[in-house]
Amino acid sequence: MDLSFGREDGLRLIRDFGAKMDLPIIIISSSSGEDLDVADKVTGLGTGARDYITKPFDLPELLARVRAALRGPRERDRNRIFHFDDWRVSTKRRRLRQGTDHEIKLTAGEFNLLMAFLKNPGRVLSREQLLAATRVYDQEVFDRSIDVQILRLRRKLGQHTGSSPQYIRTERGAGYVFNSVVKVDELRTRSH
Numbered sequence: 001m002d003l004s005f006g007r008e009d010g011l012r013l014i015r016d017f018g019a020k021m022d023l024p025i026i027i028i029s030s031s032s033g034e035d036l037d038v039a040d041k042v043t044g045l046g047t048g049a050r051d052y053i054t055k056p057f058d059l060p061e062l063l064a065r066v067r068a069a070l071r072g073p074r075e076r077d078r079n080r081i082f083h084f085d086d087w088r089v090s091t092k093r094r095r096l097r098q099g100t101d102h103e104i105k106l107t108a109g110e111f112n113l114l115m116a117f118l119k120n121p122g123r124v125l126s127r128e129q130l131l132a133a134t135r136v137y138d139q140e141v142f143d144r145s146i147d148v149q150i151l152r153l154r155r156k157l158g159q160h161t162g163s164s165p166q167y168i169r170t171e172r173g174a175g176y177v178f179n180s181v182v183k184v185d186e187l188r189t190r191s192h
Helices: 008-021 035-048 059-071 108-119 127-134 145-156
Strands: 026-029 050-053 080-083 087-090 095-098 102-104 166-173 177-178 185-188
Touching: 008 177, 026 059, 080 108, 087 108, 102 127, 108 145, 108 166, 127 145, 127 177, 145 166
Parallel strands: 026 050
Antiparallel strands: 080 087, 080 185, 087 095, 095 102, 166 177
16 A cells, blocks of 8 residues: 555555455555654554555565565454553453453544554654544544543543553643553464
């Protein structure tokens, strides 16, 4: 997928394909600035792409990346369990649990937002990156709505009380950062 593909937004197409089909997507970008490359990579990989390559590239390198993407496990055949403090998040079941029995209900947007943070702990994510990660299907998400989703997610993580850890920290003028150590267990599930 070329990020500058036609009239469509390349990231939106990646989200749409990822929601409807299990395709290994490789992003091709002509970005030249190093900072822009990192932001594009984080956003693109967070939306479901399996790899990222910048122009110019050699055909043998592209073919090797295509072969590697085709060999990789399918996302729906994987179950990752993310752990931070007393919290667990299952990607297969899309559940957030505190302790052993307390399940917290999340909307699809809140779950995607939490996953963007858990995949990038300690890293500042801009509003644009979080907007791209939280879009659900064709639902339009606006710049200020990310603040509302972050507020709701903070409440669900108990951040509205003075005694709870501050997991989602605001970085003025830059975005937000997830402030906790995150561990990941990857469990293989059987394909049927």
